[in-house]
Amino acid sequence: MQTVTPAEFTTSDGTRLRLIDEGPSDAPVTVVFVHGWTLSKHTWDRVAAGLPAAAGRNARTLRYDLRGHGDSRPAEPGDATIRCCADDLAELIADRVPEGELVLAGHSMGGMTIMALAEQHPQVFDRVRGVALVATSSGDLAEPSFGLPKPGADVFNAGERALRRFLAGAKGERVSGASGWLRPGVRWLLFGKRPQPDDVAATASWLAGCHPVSMAGYRESLAAHERAEALARLEDIPTLIFAGLSDRLTPRDHAEKIAEALPKAELYLYPGAGHMLPLERTEELTARLATLL
Numbered sequence: 001m002q003t004v005t006p007a008e009f010t011t012s013d014g015t016r017l018r019l020i021d022e023g024p025s026d027a028p029v030t031v032v033f034v035h036g037w038t039l040s041k042h043t044w045d046r047v048a049a050g051l052p053a054a055a056g057r058n059a060r061t062l063r064y065d066l067r068g069h070g071d072s073r074p075a076e077p078g079d080a081t082i083r084c085c086a087d088d089l090a091e092l093i094a095d096r097v098p099e100g101e102l103v104l105a106g107h108s109m110g111g112m113t114i115m116a117l118a119e120q121h122p123q124v125f126d127r128v129r130g131v132a133l134v135a136t137s138s139g140d141l142a143e144p145s146f147g148l149p150k151p152g153a154d155v156f157n158a159g160e161r162a163l164r165r166f167l168a169g170a171k172g173e174r175v176s177g178a179s180g181w182l183r184p185g186v187r188w189l190l191f192g193k194r195p196q197p198d199d200v201a202a203t204a205s206w207l208a209g210c211h212p213v214s215m216a217g218y219r220e221s222l223a224a225h226e227r228a229e230a231l232a233r234l235e236d237i238p239t240l241i242f243a244g245l246s247d248r249l250t251p252r253d254h255a256e257k258i259a260e261a262l263p264k265a266e267l268y269l270y271p272g273a274g275h276m277l278p279l280e281r282t283e284e285l286t287a288r289l290a291t292l293l
Contacts, residue, residue, distance in 0.1 A: 009064065009095060011088050018071035021096060022048065023060030029101045029129065029293055033063035034089065036108025037218050040070040040206040043107055046282045047289065054290035062096060068214025070206065080217025082109065082225055086116035090124055103130040103292045107278055108250065109218065111136025112225050118233035125233050130292030134242045134285065135275050137254035138261065139226035147248045164219050170212035179208035192246035192274030199279040231261040239265040240288055244273030244280065
């Protein structure tokens, strides 16, 4: 029997989150996908679509837009934080998946949200049978290097801080009404070698649609994100860690630090891939994620 549920969930503080809930309502395992900063639930569309075939069984999948992203409502002042995202995830699971086992997959800030969930709601992990942490980090994000020499990184970070201040005072609902002008920067910052133009265009459109004040608030939360200790809750849960070797935002050493904290986890490194692994390495991620089912 297919799941028939509203495509919207309202959190306890009244924030409306848009979601896609697909698959059998009686599936023994539900995979919950969490997207990254400035992105969208659609980051995971291709992985979610391919998962049942890769797993050789029907699977229920649930993906949603974080507050301030995609089709969800903006975060209220002070609520564009990883902590609030973890609370939202806990409420969403309690409401939409009150029973049965879970697999949690988080890309970038989505992976950080899973770490915050472990920190704030450890009881949820009594039902988690697997975790996938994709192009993410447990901390040390205040002054990223972007793969540049230090003088270049310093200039880039100074420009990013100025942009953050500008966005924090913006009045609009979107970062930009058009996304074409964002594509070169998105291509350089988020992708590795030879990305598909459609993937770059889609990612730029997600960034353009992000709520600007929320975007600025989340960047502050990313800078403060230090959750290496929370990883201990995943110690006995099968965990997969993925990183692109051309990732400018969360490079290889971030994945290796997570792997050091979780010696039982499996670490997969992808030469030539950047930060957008759900798009750049869809088949590989889908096949590996299927093993958790």
